[in-house]
Amino acid sequence: MKFVDFVTREAIRTSIEVTAKEQVIRTMITALLESGRISEEQYESVVEAILKREELGSTGIGRGVAVPHTKHPSVEELVGSVSISEEGVDFDSLDGEKVHLLFLLISPPDRPGDHLRALENISRQLRDESFCSFLKQSKTPDDVWLLLEEADNNQFVS
């Protein structure tokens, strides 16, 4: 699965100013709301579901990357947003590093396979250090989108 298959371009946010975990998650879901991927009525329910999942164990997967996620019946296909934090967010990651790259995923309850393939794609691409550092340095959503497209075209695969 490619980034462009699940990342909502209009929901990409760079230089986010909030640094508390819950505020960052809210910012990312608000971005999906503003780009029409989820509805106003579903907003709180999605936020709650994502925060509940975080309580079970952090989705900070290392190398400054986090993948907050949930299943939610309000979506019919995998919906994702990307945010970049320059300052870093304390996410209780296993490796103790602050998180700079966030990929938030909402998947339909009956499609665990898509979710797994999205995680596989994100983690494989982010193993590449230059991709990681270019993403962290991105100043605009357009920069991020360009990098995601390049990654999709295997330009970072070593």
Add this chain to the structure above:
Amino acid sequence: MSLPVVQRTVKISNPQGLHARPAELFARLALQFDSKIDVIREDLRVDAKSILNVLTLGAGPGTELVLEASGDDAEEALEAIAQLVRNDFANDETLSRESPG
């Protein structure tokens, strides 16, 4: 004196595969051992102690993975990890059908 290297094959059988929560449990358990531990899927070999690396395997239900450990506690490490996989990561009450990990 070279360190012993042990291998073991495990099969992922939980219905959602090795997604984020199982990958975390997997890496967290591997971290408890001093041995170097790799997990191998076909031609992809990664460090078992990193969630990010474990997720790159994209191991869905039915996938066979080879665990390889080298070090003084290699046997013990593989036994513990194999058990975690065999139990479908069941010591984790969070793997309800409601929430993908």
